[in-house]
Amino acid sequence: MDHHQAGHAAPVLNDAVPVRHPGRWISAIIIAGVLALMVQSVITNPNFRWDVVGTYILDVKVVQGVGWTLLLTVASMVIAIVLAILLAVMRQSDNPVLRYTSWVWVWFFRGTPVYTQLVFWGLIAVLYPKISAGVPFGPELFSVDTSTVITALVAAILGLGLNESAYLAEIFRAGLKSVDKGQTEAAEALGMGKGKIMWRIILPQAMRIIVPPTGNETIGMLKTTSLVLAVPFTLDLTFATNALANRIYLPVPLLIVAAIWYLVITSLLMVGQHYIEAYYGKGVDTNQAPVINPAAAKAAAAVAPSAEAEPALKMDFPEEEAK
Amino acid sequence: MTVTTQKPLVRIEGLHKYYGQHHVLRGIDLTVNQGEVSVVIGPSGSGKSTMLRCVNLLETISAGRISVGGQLIGYREVNGRLHDLKTKEIAAQRREIGMVFQRFNLFPHKTALYNVMEAPVQVKGKSKSAAKKSALELLDRVGLADRANHYPAQLSGGQQQRVAIARALAMEPELMLFDEPTSALDPELVGDVLNVMKDLAKSGMTMIVVTHEIGFAREVGDTLTFMDGGVVVESGDPREIIANPQHARTKEFLSRVL
Numbered sequence: 001m002d003h004h005q006a007g008h009a010a011p012v013l014n015d016a017v018p019v020r021h022p023g024r025w026i027s028a029i030i031i032a033g034v035l036a037l038m039v040q041s042v043i044t045n046p047n048f049r050w051d052v053v054g055t056y057i058l059d060v061k062v063v064q065g066v067g068w069t070l071l072l073t074v075a076s077m078v079i080a081i082v083l084a085i086l087l088a089v090m091r092q093s094d095n096p097v098l099r100y101t102s103w104v105w106v107w108f109f110r111g112t113p114v115y116t117q118l119v120f121w122g123l124i125a126v127l128y129p130k131i132s133a134g135v136p137f138g139p140e141l142f143s144v145d146t147s148t149v150i151t152a153l154v155a156a157i158l159g160l161g162l163n164e165s166a167y168l169a170e171i172f173r174a175g176l177k178s179v180d181k182g183q184t185e186a187a188e189a190l191g192m193g194k195g196k197i198m199w200r201i202i203l204p205q206a207m208r209i210i211v212p213p214t215g216n217e218t219i220g221m222l223k224t225t226s227l228v229l230a231v232p233f234t235l236d237l238t239f240a241t242n243a244l245a246n247r248i249y250l251p252v253p254l255l256i257v258a259a260i261w262y263l264v265i266t267s268l269l270m271v272g273q274h275y276i277e278a279y280y281g282k283g284v285d286t287n288q289a290p291v292i293n294p295a296a297a298k299a300a301a302a303v304a305p306s307a308e309a310e311p312a313l314k315m316d317f318p319e320e321e322a323k
Numbered sequence: 324m325t326v327t328t329q330k331p332l333v334r335i336e337g338l339h340k341y342y343g344q345h346h347v348l349r350g351i352d353l354t355v356n357q358g359e360v361s362v363v364i365g366p367s368g369s370g371k372s373t374m375l376r377c378v379n380l381l382e383t384i385s386a387g388r389i390s391v392g393g394q395l396i397g398y399r400e401v402n403g404r405l406h407d408l409k410t411k412e413i414a415a416q417r418r419e420i421g422m423v424f425q426r427f428n429l430f431p432h433k434t435a436l437y438n439v440m441e442a443p444v445q446v447k448g449k450s451k452s453a454a455k456k457s458a459l460e461l462l463d464r465v466g467l468a469d470r471a472n473h474y475p476a477q478l479s480g481g482q483q484q485r486v487a488i489a490r491a492l493a494m495e496p497e498l499m500l501f502d503e504p505t506s507a508l509d510p511e512l513v514g515d516v517l518n519v520m521k522d523l524a525k526s527g528m529t530m531i532v533v534t535h536e537i538g539f540a541r542e543v544g545d546t547l548t549f550m551d552g553g554v555v556v557e558s559g560d561p562r563e564i565i566a567n568p569q570h571a572r573t574k575e576f577l578s579r580v581l
Binding site: 180182183185186187188189190191192193194196200201204205280282283284 | 379381410411414415416417418420421422424426428429430431432433434441442445446474475476487490491494
């Protein structure tokens with residue numbers, strides 16, 4: 001499109017004097033001053049014991065604690081996400097039994113403290129010393145000691161995962177509801193089955209809504225893992241740094257060690273979330289024209305000269321599901 | 324316009340629809356022959372879209388019967404008693420019926436090409452390469468071969484609607500339903516969509532078109548049905564009805580839209 005008619009002089013741009021913002025300068029100076037004071041105190045106050053932080057930041061026990069904390073976070077979130085999808089789909093089901101089951105699950109696991117649930121899972125072997133499967137009132141098929149199956153790690157993951165599933169189920173439900181009903185209708189009109197409509201049409205679009213709060217929950221979970229002491233599970237980052245602090249009578253530097261590691265992991269999770277959001281936002285959050293399929297473009301050029309077609313931006317969209 | 328074989332493809336008989344106490348359709352009868360373009364007009368709230376949506380069961384049928392290609396839609400009749408079809412059986416019936424929506428309803432997370440390929444691959448089990456080939460042909464047919472890799476948000480309304488038509492055609496349906504396909508479009512984009520629909524009519528596709536485009540009805544329609552208040556007021560040759568409406572309500576409606 002030609003905005004400038006040939007022969008016309010270029011317009012004189014309005015070189016207006018911008019509004020001044022003295023408030024921004026004043027606030028910047030105040031904050032810089034406060035920040036300088038804080039940095040000074042952090043550096044000069046010997047009680048921070050930065051030397052001890054340096055000694056323990058890569059301590060074997062601490063690094064192992066990071067590993068266990070990551071394992072707890074990932075494993076419990078995977079369980080929670082799988083359950084949450086199931087619960088959210090059940091909640092929308094035509095089958096009233098499934099709908100109510102989902103509702104009761106969310107009601108229970110959201111309605112009791114995660115700490116209580118973790119203690120409970122730790123005590124499951126007291127409640128049920130043996131796990132056995134069989135026909136109700138009939139013969140027993142197999143039986144194992146509960147304590148060999150539900151170890152402290154399993155109890156911690158189950159406790160965290162089941163509790164989280166209730167919160168995620170509500171997030172997933174909100175996501176599924178956010179997708180326009182016309183999408184289901186269009187897919188139905190094409191003869192797609194219920195499962196395909198959910199997995200290929202609704203869920204991928206719902207993910208745009210689901211991912212940001214789920215990222216939030218994952219970061220929350222990272223820190224909730226510090227409660228696994230209730231099981232008791234004693235290898236995670238918080239327990240490891242507390243144990244070290246108690247041994248050397250220096251709680252502050254080891255709290256800093258733990259805080260640094262939690263911040264590092266959170267930062268990495270945020271980077272991951274950014275890419276997941278970009279993936280599920282494709283087609284909606286990006287508005288650049290993709291590189292035109294060369295073969296199709298050639299075919300089209302023969303039919304209709306694309307004089308008014310906007311130039312394709314140099315943005316390459318990866319071909320979907322290039323298998 | 325087209326040579327019709329006079330073989331009825333769609334039969335709607337005594338169709339009623341209730342939403343709770345609200346009686347939306349009050350006994351609709353409509354027959355569409357193979358290869359015919361049946362245009363349905365009427366004021367908003369007259370039930371014309373509801374009727375169309377009953378044909379592919381996006382709305383349940385409260386009373387009456389619809390058959391497409393001799394097959395009863397939504398039910399199986401055993402010893403004079405109707406039995407609801409299973410979801411899978413309904414899906415199978417819908418595969419024969421393409422639908423184009425007022426608001427396009429393209430899948431926003433898929434490119435134009437993948438919108439068109441989705442159902443042939445996922446529903447018919449067509450191979451990806453074969454589906455891609457025919458999808459590109461269909462996009463070319465609706466004049467959008469150069470937009471294959473665009474997402475719906477990168478297309479104008481008229482382009483989106485043409486992709487939606489291509490998507491419906493990809494299932495090779497025997498009947499196409501159009502639910503006010505141009506009502507959500509800017510005026511200058513209506514023509515492209517109507518041209519695609521005209522070509523489709525010329526190719527012999529059986530179509531039921533709910534629209535406000537009287538010009539389209541006059542030019543392409545084989546029959547015109549005017550609906551108001553959930554009943555068919557008048558039905559017949561489009562040119563005759565438009566030139567010489569018999570009922571006062573038809574006259575009044577046409578005087579407002581023409």
